[in-house]
Amino acid sequence: MARESKGSLMTVRDDVRVLDATLRDGGLVNNFYFDDDFVKALYAMNVAAGVDYMEFGYKASKDIFDPDRFGKWKFSSDDDIREIVGENNTDLKIAVMADVGRTNFKRDILEKKDSPIDMIRVATYINTLPAATEMIEDAKKKGYEATVNVMAVSKVGREDLNHGLEILAQSNVDVIYLVDSFGAFYPEQIHRLMDDYLEIGAKFNKSIGIHAHNNQQLAFANTIESLRLGASYLDATVCGMGRGAGNCFLESLLSFLKNPKYNMIPLMKFIEKYMVELRKKEKWGFDLPYLLTGVLNSHPSAAIKFIGEDRTDYSQFYQDILDDIG
Amino acid sequence: MARESKGSLMTVRDDVRVLDATLRDGGLVNNFYFDDDFVKALYAMNVAAGVDYMEFGYKASKDIFDPDRFGKWKFSSDDDIREIVGENNTDLKIAVMADVGRTNFKRDILEKKDSPIDMIRVATYINTLPAATEMIEDAKKKGYEATVNVMAVSKVGREDLNHGLEILAQSNVDVIYLVDSFGAFYPEQIHRLMDDYLEIGAKFNKSIGIHAHNNQQLAFANTIESLRLGASYLDATVCGMGRGAGNCFLESLLSFLKNPKYNMIPLMKFIEKYMVELRKKEKWGFDLPYLLTGVLNSHPSAAIKFIGEDRTDYSQFYQDILDDIG
Numbered sequence: 001m002a003r004e005s006k007g008s009l010m011t012v013r014d015d016v017r018v019l020d021a022t023l024r025d026g027g028l029v030n031n032f033y034f035d036d037d038f039v040k041a042l043y044a045m046n047v048a049a050g051v052d053y054m055e056f057g058y059k060a061s062k063d064i065f066d067p068d069r070f071g072k073w074k075f076s077s078d079d080d081i082r083e084i085v086g087e088n089n090t091d092l093k094i095a096v097m098a099d100v101g102r103t104n105f106k107r108d109i110l111e112k113k114d115s116p117i118d119m120i121r122v123a124t125y126i127n128t129l130p131a132a133t134e135m136i137e138d139a140k141k142k143g144y145e146a147t148v149n150v151m152a153v154s155k156v157g158r159e160d161l162n163h164g165l166e167i168l169a170q171s172n173v174d175v176i177y178l179v180d181s182f183g184a185f186y187p188e189q190i191h192r193l194m195d196d197y198l199e200i201g202a203k204f205n206k207s208i209g210i211h212a213h214n215n216q217q218l219a220f221a222n223t224i225e226s227l228r229l230g231a232s233y234l235d236a237t238v239c240g241m242g243r244g245a246g247n248c249f250l251e252s253l254l255s256f257l258k259n260p261k262y263n264m265i266p267l268m269k270f271i272e273k274y275m276v277e278l279r280k281k282e283k284w285g286f287d288l289p290y291l292l293t294g295v296l297n298s299h300p301s302a303a304i305k306f307i308g309e310d311r312t313d314y315s316q317f318y319q320d321i322l323d324d325i326g
Numbered sequence: 327m328a329r330e331s332k333g334s335l336m337t338v339r340d341d342v343r344v345l346d347a348t349l350r351d352g353g354l355v356n357n358f359y360f361d362d363d364f365v366k367a368l369y370a371m372n373v374a375a376g377v378d379y380m381e382f383g384y385k386a387s388k389d390i391f392d393p394d395r396f397g398k399w400k401f402s403s404d405d406d407i408r409e410i411v412g413e414n415n416t417d418l419k420i421a422v423m424a425d426v427g428r429t430n431f432k433r434d435i436l437e438k439k440d441s442p443i444d445m446i447r448v449a450t451y452i453n454t455l456p457a458a459t460e461m462i463e464d465a466k467k468k469g470y471e472a473t474v475n476v477m478a479v480s481k482v483g484r485e486d487l488n489h490g491l492e493i494l495a496q497s498n499v500d501v502i503y504l505v506d507s508f509g510a511f512y513p514e515q516i517h518r519l520m521d522d523y524l525e526i527g528a529k530f531n532k533s534i535g536i537h538a539h540n541n542q543q544l545a546f547a548n549t550i551e552s553l554r555l556g557a558s559y560l561d562a563t564v565c566g567m568g569r570g571a572g573n574c575f576l577e578s579l580l581s582f583l584k585n586p587k588y589n590m591i592p593l594m595k596f597i598e599k600y601m602v603e604l605r606k607k608e609k610w611g612f613d614l615p616y617l618l619t620g621v622l623n624s625h626p627s628a629a630i631k632f633i634g635e636d637r638t639d640y641s642q643f644y645q646d647i648l649d650d651i652g
Contacts, residue, residue: 005514009512009514009515186335186550186582187513187547187550187551188331188335188554189335214543216546216578217540217543217545217546217547217575217578217612218546218547219543220542220543220544220547221513221543221544221546221547224512224513225513228514249543249617251614251617252542252543252617255617255618255621256512256621264644265641265644268614268640268641268644269640269641271614271638271640272638272639272640272641276638286612288577288594288597291575291577291578291581292581295581295582312597312598312602313598314594314595314597314598315591315594315595315598318590318591318594
């Protein structure tokens with residue numbers, strides 16, 4: 001635990017970028033069925049709040065996913081994005097996520113000059129890094145910023161992970177994200193991992209990002225621990241909306257950062273007007289079953305199902321997931 | 327940030343003690359109106375789960391507080407405790423909290439040999455340390471373990487605080503608690519404070535405790551950061567039940583600790599049977615207004631009132647508390 005803090009609690013770091021992932025990770029809660037009024041207001045909020053990036057959703061392939069079974073932000077066509085942002089003459093940049101194996105990137109990701117999108121976020125598991133690298137290079141060649149989110153690294157050994165990160169760092173990617181998919185990590189584990197990510201980032205001149213989940217109510221703590229150590233791309237969502245236990249709350253993050261360009265008031269007004277109602281309809285956020293899957297380093301799907309069925313027999317659930325991982 | 331970790335994520339530390347504060351801090355939610363069935367089940371759960379201490383409530387004076395306006399655990403008479411625990415022939419120790427200025431300790435705290443209580447927790451502000459010391463010495467002389475909880479230290483300068491801690495450390499107190507009353511501290515601030523508490527603790531041979539609040543969803547993170555650095559008395563409550571945003575979740579803490587004496591199953595069964603219903607009747611836990619009072623280092627009372635009135639005009643609330651502290 002020797003890494004020095006980068007900056008202090010009082011300083012502004014010019015390298016910090018906040019990314020609002022509400023539509024994308026929150027879309028996993030409601031199958032991406034956000035209405036346009038909500039999305040336009042979210043966009044306007046992000047512009048007014050000084051957020052750096054807004055992620056619109058996945059660039060999933062309609063050959064693989066049935067458009068009748070998902071809202072439009074599962075696919076995030078350039079036309080649908082333009083419908084919201086026009087020419088986006090603002091300081092807010094637009095991101096989308098492209099999953100390895102689920103995106104027809106050659107067809108669906110256009111040349112940057114013809115697109116409202118600024119950043120392609122490539123999501124991959126450790127075993128599909130060559131395909132991820134291909135997507136990164138395609139995005140960079142088309143003129144985009146590119147990030148790579150290596151998911152589920154709590155299931156990967158340190159040696160394999162660092163080998164994979166070195167491979168990615170040799171691509172033209174701009175940002176490498178540490179992703180705590182299962183909300184399994186404690187801050188001191190995040191610290192050790194960040195040491196590795198930041199060391200590789202420094203060696204290859206890449207920025208490092210953090211995408212945390214709130215299974216153990218540690219998403220914010222893990223995000224600011226990463227920030228303190230030197231991570232600069234920080235994912236958050238409004239009211240922590242995201243799959244299962246959700247994410248780092250954008251409210252928490254903006255209230256923490258000292259850069260005066262960030263403004264909590266538009267965010268609070270957006271929550272008043274839109275999120276209070278949405279929270280009555282959709283379910284996400286910390287709950288005991290998510291704690292249990294987090295502690296056991298398991299995918300939250302079993303917990304999502306358990307909660308969706310309004311079950312509260314937690315001790316039985318615990319036995320069931322122990323059996324599953326046993 | 328130079329202090330080494332005491333133990334690792336995998337080790338068992340014999341100095342660690344978990345204290346369940348559900349009745350006491352949770353009592354601030356429901357004015358201490360827990361029925362006996364609940365309290366007996368909570369006691370049995372704590373015994374079965376291997377929890378080290380159970381705090382029953384305040385030893386408030388009936389000369390000051392009207393017994394008709396509070397449940398019995400505001401006063402925690404020895405008879406009422408004995409009604410629950412009998413002779414308490416278990417490994418679980420019994421604690422009560424005694425507020426400076428609100429407890430007739432000479433009358434209401436009996437000799438230890440005549441009492442089911444094991445530990446007196448003296449709660450004080452920095453400006454009432456001499457009275458706190460008097461209560462500590464009274465408790466020690468009567469045969470109890472004694473802790474001191476210095477509240478609202480986020481309002482106290484470092485020099486004054488450390489001077490106060492040195493005074494307390496020269497008493498016969500066993501444990502000095504760092505209390506984040508307003509949920510105002512980030513883990514790196516807890517780290518700096520813990521450095522001071524632990525240094526004074528080492529000098530005077532006192533154990534150090536942590537009592538965290540969840541205004542910023544950092545109660546668990548701040549608790550395990552304190553533990554990592556060397557704190558050994560850890561407060562938590564079932565489902566985080568406590569005033570306003572509540573406390574560190576006992577579920578999180580027991581799942582984190584590696585000592586096999588702690589057992590999550592009785593805790594999960596207790597939550598199934600008692601807390602699911604209680605959560606429908608009583609309101610506590612993280613919410614945006616608590617984040618705001620935490621960030622602004624303010625007492626949560628305004629947020630409790632706001633939420634109690636079912637208001638959601640968060641931006642107006644923010645302006646109002648800015649005016650209050652301005």
